Amino acid sequence: MFTVEVYLAVRRAHFDEGRSKRSIARDFGLARGTVDKMCAYSVPPGYRRSQEVRRPKLEAFTDTIDQWLQDDQSRPKKQRHTVKRIFERLRDEEGFTGGYTTVKDYVRGHRQKSREMFIPLAHPPGHGQADFGEAVVILGGVKQKIHFFAFDLPYSDACYVRAYHAATTEAWMDGHVHAFEFFGGVPLSVVYDNDSCLVAKIEAGGRRRRTQMFTEMLSHYLFDDRYGRPGKGNDKGNVEGLVGWSRRNLMVPLPEFPDLESFNAWLEEQCRARQSAILHGHRETIGDRLERDLAAMSPLPAAPYQACHKATGRVSSQSLVRYRTNDYSVPSTYGLRDVTIRAFVDVVEIGCGGEVIARHPRCYEREQMVFDPVHYFALLETKPGAFDQAAPLAGWEMPTELQTLRRLMEARHARQGRREFIQVLRLLESFDLPVLCAAVRIALQKRAIAFDAIKHLVLCQVERRPARLDLSLYPYLPQAAVQTTKASSYMALLSEGAI
Structure with missing residues (x-):
């Protein structure tokens, strides 16, 4: 292909100087057809297919x-x-x-x-997009996969990111609650994909049938829900980009924190610090544009939504309630009764008769038993022989003070001593473990190895009054006179027996 300079020289020779195409072809060393093309076009027209290509064999x-x-x-x-x-x-x-x-x-x-073509989108203030992503982090020294909730405001590019152990429906709802509190307002609408935690079914005509908990949250905050096409992440491209940005910037290298709570506190700090950035194509910071986003949003309701899954269950004969393949303990006094279950992202609460009777950290594994040893002390008092084989106590690290107390009580009274030690443990039904341990230490120092003395010491700590373990302070109580045993006393008994 000839350059534009050659086109310029040929066209000047023909149009300005009036030379014939034959002489131009001879002097420039070009074919007559090439000269005709240069006279017809001011620049090289490129290759032009004169007719559609045929592939007879194909x-x-x-x-x-x-x-x-x-x-x-x-x-x-x-x-x-x-x-x-x-x-x-x-x-x-x-x-x-x-x-x-x-x-x-x-x-x-x-x-x-x-190939699909796309339409540029404009994002007015006050609207959001939400999604979930995955990443690997180190929590408590253990490398594990976590799921993180990402919420983006496309107009200002302000964001909120929060990590969870699993992308459950409760995590979706909890992420919204924290995001709305972080921004201090409720968006007018939020765009989602068709996640099963939010959409139970896509009906004819594209109408979405929402899940129960998602509908409850929409009713609480009163914002519109919009959805992208199935499998089309570009319909909510801003939050898709936020998921990738979070993984590349906030989770490289692998974040290492003692627990999920401290990791989420750090993520919130990073989201807040990002508001001072000026992104490409903008002259204002994210925080400046966020002010217009917030002005268009709705105010927060008086109380946040309780992001929990509600269910019912029945206590088994082993004082266990099953929720999603895992068993959680309740006090044995509630055995074989109907209960209600409220499962939050980090806690499972079990209630009966309007009262919360058990609260456990939520377990995301399968077929596990989650025990609270305190729930079984009342039953162990009637069955002290099962103390050493009781599964709820198998993983419980008993403090040193309690181990010493048990050894002394059992050495003095054998089986009755074990029953009395379980009575001491039952004080945990009303008092915290540090309070009980402090009372046991004082009892061991004073050699007051008895349930009544330890209970008295616990109450004195709680009420902040001095302990009164000296019996001389209680003159109205009958005094017990205990004499030193002598050999002559045994001889007298033997002589009386001989008579």
């Missing part, structure tokens, strides 16, 4: 190729036809005798025509 197989490519849309991306595989199948299965390049050109044109 025409009988184009419908087959189209069908294979259409079927690929419903298959995993890594298991779709390549051009090489299409050519091999045509050759081996269909009897195609043409070349590889012919197939490659046709497939390239087919895929180019089928």
